[in-house]
Amino acid sequence: MLILGNGSNVIFLENYHGIILLDRIYGISFREDRFFWYVHVNSGEVWSKLVYKCLKLNIFGLENLAMIPGRVGASVVQNIGAYGKELKDFCDYVDIVYFNNGSKIRLNNSDCKFNYRNSIFKQHLLNKCYVVSLGLKISKFWQPKLYCNLLKLNCVTPKNVYDAVCTIRKYKLPDYRFVGNVGSFFKNPVVSINRLIKLKNYFPDIVYYNLNKNKMIISAAWLIKYCGLKGYKFGTVSVYNKHALILINNGSAISRDVAKLACYIEKKVKNYFSILLELEVCLVNKYGIVKDFKTFLNEKY
Ligand SMILES: Cc1cc2nc3c(=O)[nH]c(=O)nc-3n(C[C@H](O)[C@H](O)[C@H](O)COP(=O)(O)OP(=O)(O)OC[C@H]3O[C@@H](n4cnc5c(N)ncnc54)[C@H](O)[C@@H]3O)c2cc1C
Known part of the structure; x- marks a missing residue:
């Protein structure tokens, strides 16, 4: 069984002979305390829409990860990253369902063994589980991470960082809806x-x-x-x-x-x-x- 979000990071070398599950489990909920925002998001939500929604709700922190194609489930598997931030910086927990017995468990950040574009879901748990939801814990004290071209920003606000990331990405990356590509083909060594x-x-x-x-x-x-x-x-x-x-x-x-x-x-x-x-x-x-x-x-x- 193979799970796909948007398939934006997959190349089929030949026709797949198994069953493909398209991840379309939707739903987002928010709660807060004095210091943090807590976002519970199901795996089929579109990552870039989540980032935009958070910005609109004044939940700041995810801006560097704007416009990364794909769905939330895959963002966990891949530990997506851009402009000096990675998903692991915000991940509180990940809920998974095991294929073999359908049991559901919650892994905390350290259980996920996040690494550069890597996680336990690409290693020990590959083909063994379905990521069904993600819990994000986002500090209310916004600290911008300025990286590469973002260092040139005159006025650093979450909205400006978000806009700058989108502008750079639109200029530098081909739009995968029209020009077939999977983003970075190789990892940075x-x-x-x-x-x-x-x-x-x-x-x-x-x-x-x-x-x-x-x-x-x-x-x-x-x-x-x-x-x-x-x-x-x-x-x-x-x-x-x-x-x-x-x-x-x-x-x-x-x-x-x-x-x-x-x-x-x-x-x-x-x-x-x-x-x-x-x-x-x-x-x-x-x-x-x-x-x-x-x-x-x-x-x-
Ligand atoms: C133009 C472009 C730019 C990109 N830029 C970036 C970038 O800046 N940073 C970055 O990190 N990546 C980037 N990527 C790569 C891609 O956006 C990410 O890898 C993204 O997380 C893929 O999401 P998807 O839903 O398309 O996953 P898919 O391609 O469908 O799946 C990717 C992998 O995750 C598995 N998977 C998917 N959903 C689940 C689930 N619910 N449970 C378990 N396994 C699952 C799949 O089986 C597969 O192994 C880019 C890609 C493109 C095309």
């Missing part, structure tokens, strides 16, 4: 500080961010651009010319075309930097979710 220092000796311009006090995140877009692949066209698939981490369907691409371009990019980045890019996109073959293109392409790369 996470490296130790020592590894980064070594890389900086060879590549002084390398773009990176702090993940935590021991680990750094390298911009995968920068790595791909450095390999000369920004805007690269491979038959029916291209590397987007405004953002090298996005692969776009030029109209008639099939999964094999996408797989071949992705493998080519992986190979180039590995040869230049000795860094293995990891997929952010979720791949599905006829049996379910798979980790890479290897068996699909049935060839060494």
Whole structure:
């Protein structure tokens, strides 16, 4: 059984032979105390609408995560993130239902083992449960997180941050309703500080961010651009010319075309930097979710 929200982060390599559940469990409720807002939201709600609704209700904090496509259930699975914020920063609890016996349990934030674009739902609980609702705990003391272009804001209010994020996203990202894409195709590689220092000796311009006090995140877009692949066209698939981490369907691409371009990019980045890019996109073959293109392409790369 495969659960889909909007399918915005999934590529079907071939026709799936199982049952697909489309997550359309709706409902949002709010409560508050002196210090926090508590939002209980069911998994089928559209994430971007939730962010907008919170802003309208003067519940501030989610602005950096504006306009991320998809539904709430998947936002938990993926631990979505943008502009220095991640879902895990607001997650209080997650309610899940086990497929095997239908039992419902509540996991707290630490149970979910959130990590950069990762969670227990992509690891131990993969294919074992359905995320049915999410509890958000949002501080009433708004602290803006200004990151990249947001640092240029003159007047920092929640509304301005929200508007700026939407403007940047509209400019930088292709609209997936018209141009097929899954957002970031690869994860930004996470490296130790020592590894980064070594890389900086060879590549002084390398773009990176702090993940935590021991680990750094390298911009995968920068790595791909450095390999000369920004805007690269491979038959029916291209590397987007405004953002090298996005692969776009030029109209008639099939999964094999996408797989071949992705493998080519992986190979180039590995040869230049000795860094293995990891997929952010979720791949599905006829049996379910798979980790890479290897068996699909049935060839060494
Ligand atoms: C243009 C574009 C921009 C994007 N920008 C960002 C970004 O800035 N940051 C970011 O983090 N992501 C980004 N993404 C990726 C995508 O928006 C997120 O991964 C999102 O959470 C996917 O939501 P969805 O409902 O479409 O999930 P789907 O693609 O339908 O599913 C994704 C995975 O979650 C599983 N799943 C879905 N619902 C449930 C459920 N209820 N219970 C259990 N498992 C479930 C699916 O089986 C699948 O494995 C972007 C994508 C696009 C197309």
